Amino acid sequence: MPHSCDHRAPSFRRRERRVPVSVAMMTPQVITPQQMQQILQHQVLSPQQLQLLLQQQQALMLQQQQLQEFYKKQQEQLHLQLIQQQHGSKQQSKEVSVQQLAFQQQLLQVQQLQQQHLLSLQRQGLLSIQPNQTLPLHSLTQGMIPAELQQLWKEVTNSHVKEENSVPNNGHRGLDLSSPSPVPLKNHNQHGSTNGQYVSHSLKREGSTLDDHSPHSHPLYGHGVCKWPGCEAVFEDFQSFLKHLNNEHALDDRSTAQCRVQMQVVQQLELQLAKDKERLQAMMTHLHVKSTEPKPAPQPLNLVSNITLSKTAPEASPPLSLPQTPTTPTAPLTPLSQTHSVITPTSLHSVGPMRRRYSDKYNMPISPxxxxxxxxxxxxxxxxxxxxxxxxxxxxxxxxxxxxxxxxxxxxxxxxxxxxxxxxxxxxxxxxxxxxxxxxxxxxxxxxxxxxxxxxxxxxxxxxxxxxxxxxxxxxxxxxxxxxxxxxxxxxxxxxxxxxxxxxxxxxxxxxxxxxxxxxxxxxxxxxxxxxxxxxxxxxxxxxxxxxxxxxxxxxxxxxxxxxxxxxxxxxxxxxxxxxxxxxxxxxxxxxxxxxxxxxxxxxxxxxxxx
DNA sequence: CTAGACCTAAACACCT
DNA sequence: TAGGTGTTTAGGTCTA
CATH class of the missing domain: 1.10.10.10 (Winged helix-like DNA-binding domain superfamily/Winged helix DNA-binding domain)
Known part of the structure; x- marks a missing residue:
């Protein structure tokens, strides 16, 4: 059947390929540092571009962390507010609930954009992570980052490590990240690239071990398939893959062009992300202002017992408490499976058949x-x-x-x-x-x-x-x-x-x-x-x-x-x-x-x- | 393992 | 005739 959409393989989608969170190790690299320098100088891939890429990656992670931080706080505030207002103004409470929902959605949207970004990177082989994983910062550095890039990365993320800046940076500075990296990075740059090889885990978080490195893992190699964009060549063993990588994806016009395309993809995603981020920021600002308004005295309330009570009397007027537990502050308001009710990056069944649908077997209203x-x-x-x-x-x-x-x-x-x-x-x-x-x-x-x-x-x-x-x-x-x-x-x-x-x-x-x-x-x-x-x-x-x-x-x-x-x-x-x-x-x-x-x-x- | 629900594709008819 | 609409079936996946 000449049907190109992805509807045909739901099970495959569900059993999403799990790329281990390992990093590339000691991969023979055809690009020596000298070559890399040349590349940079000849602007095949301009350092600015590479820097931008790195910047974007880091900014994403910072953003996500900040968002999560802020979201947590916001949740607490809203939760508290809800409790306080519960016996006061029903209307107000509902309003807050709605705001909270809208806020959740916005946050989730941003998170999804981030996931898209990362997925894209992963697809292109620039990143080796699980798409739905909450990313630690260091995982972003696991791609094929030659020494020069590592240096750039270091400049971006590790401003507090001053004594390590010995490698010339070709004058490509001028990064203006508002937040310093929250994660101190161990610097292995000096030996990151030797004999045409590189150590891609050189920027791992301090204290992390090498346990998560499997000897034959490579960000461009997964499940026996070369993950270079548009390649998908199959290899029985890692060595043949490496050979293929060096032969087929060496430094040439095509590879650099593909890299550039990927950069554009990243930039587009960034633009979209920026827009949504702005919206989210406005929402957060708005909610924050509200949350600081004077409110009635807190009224402690046992939400759980409230729910239990309500269960026994479903006909009673709906209480406006949020059915949230401390462990699931973002619990959805939908009455169905908690795993699906709130859309989170990890619960995104982004494509696939409508299995485990709502409102079928039990005829649940899906409108909420x-x-x-x-x-x-x-x-x-x-x-x-x-x-x-x-x-x-x-x-x-x-x-x-x-x-x-x-x-x-x-x-x-x-x-x-x-x-x-x-x-x-x-x-x-x-x-x-x-x-x-x-x-x-x-x-x-x-x-x-x-x-x-x-x-x-x-x-x-x-x-x-x-x-x-x-x-x-x-x-x-x-x-x-x-x-x-x-x-x-x-x-x-x-x-x-x-x-x-x-x-x-x-x-x-x-x-x-x-x-x-x-x-x-x-x-x-x-x-x-x-x-x-x-x-x-x-x-x-x-x-x-x-x-x-x-x-x-x-x-x-x-x-x-x-x-x-x-x-x-x-x-x-x-x-x-x-x-x-x-x-x-x-x-x-x-x-x-x-x-x-x-x-x-x-x-x-x-x-x-x-x- | 099986039945049932669901999804997808396709064939076909009818109508405009 | 082409495209939209409606009906039906087949075969697949997935869950209970």
């Missing part, structure tokens, strides 16, 4: 999560951990009239999830398949086209259209024959039913979901969390959905008034079971003629934002 992480999903190409069915349902329920055309559903996907701005053919096909396959999606057809609604009761039942029945239109068979075989597949119902009495169970269920969304049978486990999520969702809907309130995928001009149209609904197969549930025929056809497919401008807008 979507809302919480809206910004994130909109900007990060991360596959949302929801099934297509859940997403489609969400799209439909978000629309004012709880109905969307297929194209509007598409648009919702692309607008809400950066992930769905790629591989359109794949996921659109999946959307159509799901619409057809799930009983909960009801197609309604009027004179002006068709649109989809959702029968929430059916959604909670989670049933699919029965499989294995004869195909509606098998090749070589006439439609008439097939209709005889499967008479209940599609049936046109021409009706002129009125508006009020025909309000379907599907719509009612949909509306009910909006009002009492979180106390479904599925929320038995943590009603408090659900309550909180509900509150958060309310808040977030108000605070963040402005841009989307009129951006619903339903047609702007669609009339809410009833219409007398021909209705064409998907009818359930003849199944005794079917009659136990609410009627799932949707007969309201309040679908105005001017629905259009002109909402793509929104997608374009999003695309601009993405870049």
């Amino acid at each position: 999560d979507i809302v919480q992480n809206k910004e994130f999903y909109m900007n990060a190409e991360v596959r949302p951990p929801f099934t297509y069915a859940s997403l489609i349902r969400q799209a439909i329920l978000e629309s004012p009239e709880k109905q969307l055309t297929l194209n509007e559903i598409y648009n919702w996907f692309t607008r809400m999830f950066a992930y769905f701005r790629r591989n359109a053919a794949t996921w659109k096909g999946a959307v159509r398949t799901n619409l057809s396959l799930h009983k909960c999606f009801v197609r309604v057809e009027d004179d002006f086209g068709s649109f989809w609604t959702v029968d929430d009761e059916e959604f909670k039942r989670g049933r699919h259209i029965q499989r294995g029945r004869p195909r509606k239109h098998a090749a070589g068979e006439s439609c008439d024959e097939l209709l005889v075989q499967s008479p209940a597949l599609v049936k046109n119902i021409h009706t002129t039913l009125g508006y009020g009495p025909a309000l379907s169970a599907a719509f009612q269920a949909s509306m009910a979901e909006n009002n009492i969304p979180l106390y479904t049978t599925a929320s038995i486990g943590s009603p408090t969390l659900n309550s909180l999520a509900s509150a958060i969702r309310e808040e977030m809907n108000g605070a963040m959905d402005h841009g989307n309130s009129n951006g619903s995928d339903s047609s702007p001009g669609r009339s809410p008034l009833p219409a007398m149209h021909h209705i064409n609904v998907k009818e359930e197969p003849l199944d005794p079971e079917e009659h136990e549930g609410p009627l799932s025929l949707v007969t309201t056809a309040n679908h105005s003629p001017d629905f259009d497919h002109n909402r793509d401008y929104e997608d374009d807008h999003v695309h601009e934002d993405m870049l």
